[in-house]
Amino acid sequence: MPEGHSVHRIARQIERNFVGRPVSVTSPQGRFAEGAALLDGREILEVRAVGKQMFTRFDGELWLRVHLGLYGAWDFAGEILVDPTIASANGRMGQTNQRGTDLDAVYDDAGENSLSSIGAPRRTRVNVRMSEQTKGLPAAVDEWPPPVVGQVRVRLLTELTCADLRGPTACEVQSPDEMLATVAKLGPDPLVGDTAEGEERFVRAVRRRGVPIGQLLMDQAVVSGIGNVYRAEMLFRANLNPHRLGKDVSEETARALWRDWVELLAIGVETGQMMTMDDLDPEAYRRAMASRDDRHWVYHRAGEPCRVCGTNIVLEEMVARKLYWCPSCQR
Secondary structure: OOOHHHHHHHHHHHHHHHEOOEOEEEOOOOOOHHHHHHHOOOEEEEEEEEOOEEEEEEOOOEEEEEEOOOOOEEEEEEEEEEOOOOOOOOOOOOOOOOOOOOOOOOEOOOOOEOOOOOOOOEEEEEEEEEOOOOOOOOOOOOOOOOOOOOOEEEEEEOOOEEEEEEOOOEEEEEOHHHHHHHHHOOOOOOOOOOHHHHHHHHHHHHHOOOOEHHHHOOOOOOOOOOOHHHHHHHHHHOOOOOOOEHHHOOHHHHHHHHHHHHHHHHHHHHHOOOOOOOOOOHHHHHHHHHOHHHOOOOOOOOOOEOOOOOOEOEEEEEOOEEEEEOOOOOO
């Protein structure tokens, strides 16, 4: 499932390419035909990401709400204005170097490209996909608009840029009140609103609940944007047993979790990768960008030795999702 950093990156890309422009909105698949008809021809005014959900405001005070869920993805084609702080024009949208490290293009085993992108915004004609699990490299744009491929729920189209949405869990038109009501149900997001207020909300929500912290971090009403990967990695970085009840997590530890999420989310938005290992030398960083197996402490490492203590990483199920952790480091 795409986690919070991916949704923020998608929102920024749509903002750069579509805000301030009238947009053709269609539903090639047909499942969003009624909503598309309401939005078609309207100007996009703003885009907001909150956790794993994205809200796009059209003139006439109509909002398009999208939740990618497990399988959703946006594909972009055409002339794309690239944000140099977060995005690469080659391969999957948004792979940049981390902390200014000078790297050549590196494709990971999922087809992601970590080519650095530093400097003024630039335009490039590419096809790119923005999601967590997409494999393969972009195809050239041979005709305009590009042909519809697969089950496209929504197509946003200007004279220069096309964005296709496939497989979302939620895709609906909302009124302003409905949009605000949806956001009100979500936990704090470090990139939305005041970070200090978000920290207080998070700490209160965690410490009043008799629910395992491993479950609370996945609860989007407690904190927005954390998914399976970040959950496992944050708990390991905090040396925190995933089964410890929220009410038994110290205030100091709860605050440290929030601040770690602030840092990791920023790195994820910057690099496009869920990079959770610190202080890597250039070669180790290159390996991590090339392979997810070198990018994480515990995630997807069941049965392998812990990178810190050597104990085998445990895999279990918590609330129908896979949980990876080290029983020695996370007591």
